[in-house]
Amino acid sequence: MLLQIPIKPIPILEILVNKNIRLFIKREDLIHPQISGNKYWKLFYNINNYLESQPEKPLIITFGGAYSNHISSVSTVGNLAGIQTLGIIRGEELEKKWKDNPTLVAAKRNGMNLKFVSREEYRNKEKLTEFLRQEFPDSLIIPEGGTNENAVQGIKMMLNNDTKDFDYLCTAVGTGGTIAGISMFCEENQTVVGFNVVEDSSLEHRILELTSRRNFHLTDAAFGGYGKINDENIRFINDFKTKHKIPLDPVYTGKMMQKIFEMIDADYFPEGSKILCFHxxxxxxxxxxxxxxxxxxxxxxx
Ligand SMILES: Cc1ncc(COP(=O)(O)O)c(C=O)c1O
Known part of the structure; x- marks a missing residue:
């Protein structure tokens, strides 16, 4: 693989020494400021396969909420590759307020067209997708969060020789594509722990549609619901950055990391465990x- 992603140990912290736990973080966030981490890998085959089919007027359509990392990534790819992009955004009220939202401003700056739809229309994505397929038959329509079978194949590239030597592989979970890919392609003796930031009882079922292995556990890290930011977590994120020089985001990785420390404290991981978290x-x-x-x-x- 062309990209060499560093794995950085979290240095000696008292809690880790006392419990004899080794904790590492794989910095997928360093791939690119916008197309970062799992987004890069989830889009990899989706977009490359589409471009290989040589569409006459390439158009990528996808879905997301107001602060969606996925919308940000797709608009950036569109800008860099000179491909037209269309984002279907949840919440028609944003049509008047998009200028207050840095993610949507950046998406527009990247040339993405934005279509705002009501929450109800958004929920009925199958109908919406069918309509878009008829309207734009040559387009690539990527589901919310980029999660599909191509995404799962792309996530395989987050795993390599350097990731084999860990007992636990940890990731934040939204739409489930990332954990499905890790589960599908990790080593037999590894356990995958998913930190679910969305309160959604159908998630496990949807992950099992994408991976044939039951080697993962889902742990709640929603801290009050998807996108909810609590002050204790902000303190954790700021502290973590000061101590380790690693920035975390408040929707996914900050919550995962705080929860991992709580789980270490509660002896979830056996003594001697070697844990890898994906940033x-x-x-x-x-x-x-x-x-x-x-x-x-x-x-x-x-
Ligand atoms: C930063 C970050 N971490 C984790 C996830 C969760 O990934 P998935 O939706 O594949 O579960 C996302 C969503 O793509 C994300 O943006």
């Missing part, structure tokens, strides 16, 4: 989160 990026979301926190006079993410 799946999402740092573009910090600006939007800070704009929101500032309005509420709360502490910001540094």
């Amino acid at each position: 799946t990026g999402g740092l573009q979301g910090i600006e939007g989160a800070n704009a929101f926190l500032e309005k509420q006079n709360r502490n910001l993410i540094i």
